[in-house]
Amino acid sequence: MPSLTSTRALLAAFGLAAAMATAQAQTAANMKLPNVTILATGGTIAGTGATSTTTVGYTAATVGVDTLIKAVPELQKVAHVSGEQVFQIASENMGNEQWLALAKRVNALLAKPDVDGIVITHGTDTLEETAYFLDLVVKSRKPVVLVGSMRPSTAMSADGPINLYNAVITAGSQDAVGKGVLVVMNDQINAARDVTKTNTTTTDTFKTPELGMLGYVIAGQPHFYRAALRKHTADTEFDVSSLNALPQVDIAYTYANVGPVAVNALVAAGARGLVHAGVGDGSLPAKVRPALSAAREKGVIVVRSSRVGQGIVARNGEANDDQLDFVVSDTLNPQKARILLMLALTKTGSTKEIQRMFYTY
Numbered sequence: 001m002p003s004l005t006s007t008r009a010l011l012a013a014f015g016l017a018a019a020m021a022t023a024q025a026q027t028a029a030n031m032k033l034p035n036v037t038i039l040a041t042g043g044t045i046a047g048t049g050a051t052s053t054t055t056v057g058y059t060a061a062t063v064g065v066d067t068l069i070k071a072v073p074e075l076q077k078v079a080h081v082s083g084e085q086v087f088q089i090a091s092e093n094m095g096n097e098q099w100l101a102l103a104k105r106v107n108a109l110l111a112k113p114d115v116d117g118i119v120i121t122h123g124t125d126t127l128e129e130t131a132y133f134l135d136l137v138v139k140s141r142k143p144v145v146l147v148g149s150m151r152p153s154t155a156m157s158a159d160g161p162i163n164l165y166n167a168v169i170t171a172g173s174q175d176a177v178g179k180g181v182l183v184v185m186n187d188q189i190n191a192a193r194d195v196t197k198t199n200t201t202t203t204d205t206f207k208t209p210e211l212g213m214l215g216y217v218i219a220g221q222p223h224f225y226r227a228a229l230r231k232h233t234a235d236t237e238f239d240v241s242s243l244n245a246l247p248q249v250d251i252a253y254t255y256a257n258v259g260p261v262a263v264n265a266l267v268a269a270g271a272r273g274l275v276h277a278g279v280g281d282g283s284l285p286a287k288v289r290p291a292l293s294a295a296r297e298k299g300v301i302v303v304r305s306s307r308v309g310q311g312i313v314a315r316n317g318e319a320n321d322d323q324l325d326f327v328v329s330d331t332l333n334p335q336k337a338r339i340l341l342m343l344a345l346t347k348t349g350s351t352k353e354i355q356r357m358f359y360t361y
């Protein structure tokens, strides 16, 4: 019959063994956590308002990346997270200079074997544009996830923390590898090429209206149901590593009663490319067509897009693109067509080649 003392010693030993096993399991689990870098650029997700009910009229881009990370302690359970404050701006002020700096930093980080994925916190106003630009210039299959919020960090039911948590989970997931640049908000995963901001204030604003989202992030797991078919990231032909500027490309918006003033002014200001945000299937009003033809004759590349937002702008549909030597944007909205045209112009001035690019990316 073992003595009481030896029984206690045995139980203590079991307890210690159990504690050590748990600690080892925790350490093993911790070692398996992905390394995710958060690049913070500003926006509402870093915004603050005067009261908990201030969801408009707040100040964007005031909270630093370390505070954003500390505000979501659950991040530590799903990834080894590090943060860099690359900018602190409202995203309506995002521009080519920031895009080039961000792309170079992303590519430098993703080239490091100890970086598994990147999250970029960003204002929602131009988030879709930054996402598509990176989709065309990131040279890696590792996940890059853009995330923002529609309510500032100080608001009741702020959406930033859960959006950031879901974005980090997705950026650290093997399932997101090779899927291109992603936008994760409102528990949904959208592809950079086709996602767009559809509402000025609501938290479900980012949608891919007709072509559809890629999946969901639910209960700490990403679930993919589809993938983007157009080329992106590691398959891109574009390289910005040696660029310090991008060609000037602008957008001329069309509406009833429009005249040629905007087109002429943009060309006079030095645009090398012009995206026409036409009505309907990219229709050219009679007062604008001559100005666009004149622009083409001066060497400006003209892309017919549409303000409608969904659907294909068909080549030689509403205009004889072969005769005018114009390019059509396929399904890209004007702001995304501008991005692809800018990058295309870093490679070629051939409309045939540029049209190929619009059917490839």
Ligand code: DGL
Pocket (backbone or CB within 6 Å): 042, 043, 044, 045, 060, 089, 090, 091, 092, 122, 123, 124, 125, 126, 148, 149, 150, 151
């Ligand atoms: N100023 C806007 C921006 O930074 C706020 C919108 C937002 O981030 O949700 O994009």
